[in-house]
Amino acid sequence: MTEASNQKKKVSTVPCMVIAGTHSGVGKTTISLGLMAAFQKRGLTVQSFKVGPDFIDPGHHTRLLGAPSRTLDGWMLSKKYNRATFCRSMQGKDLGIVEGVMGLFDGYDGRSEAGSTAQMAKWLNAPVILVVDASSMARSIAALVHGFKTYERDLRLGAVIANKVGSDSHARFLSEAMESVPDVSFLGGLPRFEEVMIPERHLGLVTSDEEPYSADLFNKLAVLVEEHLDVSKLLEMRATAVSDEILPGPTARQARIRLGVARDEAFCFYYQDNLDLLTHFGAELCFFSPVRDSNLPANVSGLYLGGGYPELYAGKLAENESLRREILAAAHRGMPIFAECGGFMYLSRSIEVEGTNYPMVELYPFSTRMLPHRKALGYREVVLKEDSLLGPKGLKARGHEFHYSELIGDPGKVPDLFRLSSRKGIEVGTDGFMLNNTLAGYIHLHFGSNPAMAAHFVDSCREYQEKS
Numbered sequence: 001m002t003e004a005s006n007q008k009k010k011v012s013t014v015p016c017m018v019i020a021g022t023h024s025g026v027g028k029t030t031i032s033l034g035l036m037a038a039f040q041k042r043g044l045t046v047q048s049f050k051v052g053p054d055f056i057d058p059g060h061h062t063r064l065l066g067a068p069s070r071t072l073d074g075w076m077l078s079k080k081y082n083r084a085t086f087c088r089s090m091q092g093k094d095l096g097i098v099e100g101v102m103g104l105f106d107g108y109d110g111r112s113e114a115g116s117t118a119q120m121a122k123w124l125n126a127p128v129i130l131v132v133d134a135s136s137m138a139r140s141i142a143a144l145v146h147g148f149k150t151y152e153r154d155l156r157l158g159a160v161i162a163n164k165v166g167s168d169s170h171a172r173f174l175s176e177a178m179e180s181v182p183d184v185s186f187l188g189g190l191p192r193f194e195e196v197m198i199p200e201r202h203l204g205l206v207t208s209d210e211e212p213y214s215a216d217l218f219n220k221l222a223v224l225v226e227e228h229l230d231v232s233k234l235l236e237m238r239a240t241a242v243s244d245e246i247l248p249g250p251t252a253r254q255a256r257i258r259l260g261v262a263r264d265e266a267f268c269f270y271y272q273d274n275l276d277l278l279t280h281f282g283a284e285l286c287f288f289s290p291v292r293d294s295n296l297p298a299n300v301s302g303l304y305l306g307g308g309y310p311e312l313y314a315g316k317l318a319e320n321e322s323l324r325r326e327i328l329a330a331a332h333r334g335m336p337i338f339a340e341c342g343g344f345m346y347l348s349r350s351i352e353v354e355g356t357n358y359p360m361v362e363l364y365p366f367s368t369r370m371l372p373h374r375k376a377l378g379y380r381e382v383v384l385k386e387d388s389l390l391g392p393k394g395l396k397a398r399g400h401e402f403h404y405s406e407l408i409g410d411p412g413k414v415p416d417l418f419r420l421s422s423r424k425g426i427e428v429g430t431d432g433f434m435l436n437n438t439l440a441g442y443i444h445l446h447f448g449s450n451p452a453m454a455a456h457f458v459d460s461c462r463e464y465q466e467k468s
Helices: 028-041 056-065 079-089 117-124 140-151 168-178 215-228 231-237 272-280 310-319 321-332 342-347 452-467
Strands: 015-021 046-051 070-072 095-103 128-133 157-165 185-191 257-262 267-269 283-288 302-305 337-340 350-353 356-359 367-370 376-384 396-403 405-408 416-422 427-435 438-441 444-446
Touching (some): 028 046, 070 079, 095 117, 272 283, 337 342, 376 427, 416 438
Parallel strands (some): 015 095, 128 157, 302 337
Antiparallel strands (some): 350 356, 396 444, 427 438
């Protein structure tokens, strides 16, 4: 998993496609899921990826395919790390599907491709399938696609899928128009079916953990794709992506520790690489549910509380008093605990939702309150201000912040260990509140940006285990 390794090995090229859109909301997720389901029904082993820091789309990929989806990101992670993650994940797979972010060329600014789906497609040398919302156009699709095709000629834009098509005749008009665009195949048009649309809420689409999608729904998506798209042609035109050097994961320490990881419908936002890095560095992950489990897993030497939607399950979390007390006692004993966003809220005194306060773990002397508007959004670079369970003073890592809640009370009574800066390098405050041996804040760190943090966290748990 790390980039610092002397051992490398080659892999052969692999079939891959990037599903991009002309803009956000065009239907990339629905079509990506439909293609995954269709290819899986044909007996192919599919590996999914998502461009950007989002947790929700990868959750849907994972539920459908039964295997972890992977995050690719042009700012949190280096080009080398992204390529290595892609190649490593594709070992033994028949096809890779990369779901893009926003519009194909949309990134961090209006002048460059940085942070865009186009940039990632180039890094992977992967072909692009462009999704177009055709609900209010016919022949104009040709002009639109021609513009996308010629805007960056070194991008491998190979095919188009029309979404929200009104009728068979509408699909025919679109197909006829696309005949004028050279070297771009028209794969067909999907009609709009509300029953397979994924609803949204304040952090994006409804999560797969919160609203479990049945095998029947995924089957409907597969049938829809097979009926309206030329899937065989898509398989024929799939092109190979990068043949790169794989950087193997770090060797696990001999002495393993048990790490409790909160994972249920309330806490479901984890980068799979984070979990894998913790495992490689010697952690045995022991999953538990703060919503349903009365006790922590036995013999754990640390806790990892990820993000999610604790506010939606605040009542159930409050009712589970036995687990809240056990986590509080563990924190007071000095057990290493790392919590992000929703996990941070869970460790506070209470969560206020629409005027009602729900008691939480009550470790921190402040509460959190849900707001009707977004409080913070953006990439963050974190610098440790002091030594901590994540490493020594000065250690850096990158992550993302996105939340609709705020702190109530005086956080100044608790030391903050994260010095934050934005993607542009502008200081944007502090985070990472340290109490006993618990470090928690709103930032979702990606350990792939600095695997040393994962190693330090596991080492902190190992030290606690040896002293206990």
